[in-house]
Amino acid sequence: MATRTSHPASFHPDGSETVAAPNGGLAHRASVAHGERFERKLWKVRDDVWCMVGNGLSNQTFIEGPEGLIAIDTGECVEEMQYALNAVAEQTNAQVTAVIYTHFHYVGGTAAVPGAGSSVPIWSHAGVVGNRERNGSEVGPVARSGLIHQFGITLPDGGPDALVNVGLGTSFRNAEHRPFTEGFIEPTNTFTEPTQATIAGLRVEFTPAPSDADDSVNIWFPDLEVCVNNIVWPVLFNVFAIRGEEYRDPRVLLRGLDHVASLGAEHLVGAHGPPLSGRAQVAEQVERSSDAVRFLWDQTVRGINKGLVSGELTEFVQLPGEYTASYLQTQFYGVVEHHVRQIHAGLRGFFDGDEANLFPVPPRDRAEKMITGFGGAAAVREEIATATAADDLRWAIDMATWLVRIADESESGAADRQQLADLLRTVAQRTTAANIRNWCLTRARHLDGTMSTDRFHAHRFDREAVRHGDPGDALSTLRVMLDPLRCTGQTMHVAVELPDARAGLHVRRGVAVLTDGSGAEATVRMDRDTWAQIVTGKISMTDAFASGTASSATAGDITTFFSWFEHPAFENA
Numbered sequence: 001m002a003t004r005t006s007h008p009a010s011f012h013p014d015g016s017e018t019v020a021a022p023n024g025g026l027a028h029r030a031s032v033a034h035g036e037r038f039e040r041k042l043w044k045v046r047d048d049v050w051c052m053v054g055n056g057l058s059n060q061t062f063i064e065g066p067e068g069l070i071a072i073d074t075g076e077c078v079e080e081m082q083y084a085l086n087a088v089a090e091q092t093n094a095q096v097t098a099v100i101y102t103h104f105h106y107v108g109g110t111a112a113v114p115g116a117g118s119s120v121p122i123w124s125h126a127g128v129v130g131n132r133e134r135n136g137s138e139v140g141p142v143a144r145s146g147l148i149h150q151f152g153i154t155l156p157d158g159g160p161d162a163l164v165n166v167g168l169g170t171s172f173r174n175a176e177h178r179p180f181t182e183g184f185i186e187p188t189n190t191f192t193e194p195t196q197a198t199i200a201g202l203r204v205e206f207t208p209a210p211s212d213a214d215d216s217v218n219i220w221f222p223d224l225e226v227c228v229n230n231i232v233w234p235v236l237f238n239v240f241a242i243r244g245e246e247y248r249d250p251r252v253l254l255r256g257l258d259h260v261a262s263l264g265a266e267h268l269v270g271a272h273g274p275p276l277s278g279r280a281q282v283a284e285q286v287e288r289s290s291d292a293v294r295f296l297w298d299q300t301v302r303g304i305n306k307g308l309v310s311g312e313l314t315e316f317v318q319l320p321g322e323y324t325a326s327y328l329q330t331q332f333y334g335v336v337e338h339h340v341r342q343i344h345a346g347l348r349g350f351f352d353g354d355e356a357n358l359f360p361v362p363p364r365d366r367a368e369k370m371i372t373g374f375g376g377a378a379a380v381r382e383e384i385a386t387a388t389a390a391d392d393l394r395w396a397i398d399m400a401t402w403l404v405r406i407a408d409e410s411e412s413g414a415a416d417r418q419q420l421a422d423l424l425r426t427v428a429q430r431t432t433a434a435n436i437r438n439w440c441l442t443r444a445r446h447l448d449g450t451m452s453t454d455r456f457h458a459h460r461f462d463r464e465a466v467r468h469g470d471p472g473d474a475l476s477t478l479r480v481m482l483d484p485l486r487c488t489g490q491t492m493h494v495a496v497e498l499p500d501a502r503a504g505l506h507v508r509r510g511v512a513v514l515t516d517g518s519g520a521e522a523t524v525r526m527d528r529d530t531w532a533q534i535v536t537g538k539i540s541m542t543d544a545f546a547s548g549t550a551s552s553a554t555a556g557d558i559t560t561f562f563s564w565f566e567h568p569a570f571e572n573a
Helices: 029-038 078-089 128-134 140-150 250-263 279-305 310-316 321-325 336-348 363-373 377-389 393-405 411-430 434-447 463-468 471-481 528-535 541-547 555-562
Strands: 018-020 026-028 041-046 049-053 060-065 068-072 096-100 122-125 189-191 195-199 202-208 217-221 226-229 267-270 492-498 501-508 511-515 522-526
Touching: 018 029, 026 029, 026 411, 029 434, 041 078, 041 267, 049 078, 049 267, 060 078, 060 226, 068 078, 122 202, 140 434, 202 250, 217 250, 226 250, 250 279, 267 279, 279 310, 279 321, 279 336, 310 336, 363 377, 363 393, 377 393, 377 411, 393 411, 411 434, 463 471, 463 528, 471 492, 471 501, 471 511, 471 528, 492 528, 492 555, 522 528, 522 555, 528 541, 541 555
Parallel strands: 068 096, 096 122, 122 189, 226 267, 492 522
Antiparallel strands: 018 026, 041 049, 049 060, 060 068, 195 202, 202 217, 217 226, 492 501, 501 511
């Protein structure tokens, strides 16, 4: 009977597989080798199809039809897309006559395409615009912090902590593309259901296929036998993203994979990684990717039905070794044990049946109790050293977090933070998963004081977006910045009036409710530029009143109202 290891293979049990990448970054040798797949190159898929790989996090694909080029995905910025356009211009004189978005993630370089959004139509799922807005507003700080950690955006260019790759590409943004000019243009042609169209003289079939985004689509060119997709990745598909995302239901994902399989494509071009060609090769890899996801779902559900709690599930569900025969199903991005936990949470919620998780002790209290139970901090440190020497990193990290939970700014506190940082670095150097390496190194550098990530937890507002947008957009974001302890027992309705727009917030019972401003008890008036400066924290509400750029018959009430919100322009108002 086959046996499974006691712990999932999220990282190597010792340092024997740790090597130095060309830039000095210490990482698992398989992770370093995986990065070589993203060498910047314009792949010729067939005579009229090209795919730019290694230009950043995502690919840019170009398909030539009788009436011109179709550009699929535009990268993270205008500079990234311009590089791809220059590369394809060496292969064909055809001009881009249409743009397609596979999903909302890689659409920031569209402005590089002449006429995009006017003479050049842009096709996408109707959810693209809303998803971009959603990820940049209320949850902006945590989304930004998550990206910083998962993609190692603040990691150095060289040395042991250097970025090696991001699993799906070379980096979140290629440093060569600075200043990373934002160039998203809203789609002109959208759909929510399977749709057929003729674009650039080619037949195109769009099929919604939710993956890491609910607006993902499979794009099929039947006359070319080419499928462009965001569902077959150059890694084991990420059911769980360590940056934090909404639940990705494997059952929905499988429907998209089944659709790709049904096409019988000769060429499979992804949003990430090298393209695949050959009908048999494509069919095999799609099937293997589908089977890997099925295995995770089926066995997790099997374990749940057995009554296994979350920690037991990660031991119970371990992907068979045969899946590592192909990089497309290998843990080069996330790790299986996290996917298993996410499936449980998505299917059943946070409570896994473990009695200890019903009413858990708050982390700091638990840390204090555990340290006391071990006989004090010195005893815990000794136990950590023993576990580390035995390569029992899970237990060592668990104990190290107790000390960090209660650490102060003393020399011993700094040493405890350094100890946890060192343990996280060890995991980073032993895992094949880019997400895990990048997260561990980013957190380690925060712990040891190399580079604090605290600033990423604050809301950032785009000045031009605020200046030109509806005031209700900014006020809506302020809702999640209300500190209920500052306004206990208080009720107030305030309107913000700009020359051409008005919106309000009604604070009551510890919540802030967005309104149109009608019936407000107090109104503050200002021009759009002043409003933008306040919202972006360039000036305070108090200073705006003092300078006369903001006015109200009840200025004192206004400043009191806004002081209830955790925002630099309103603090100590």
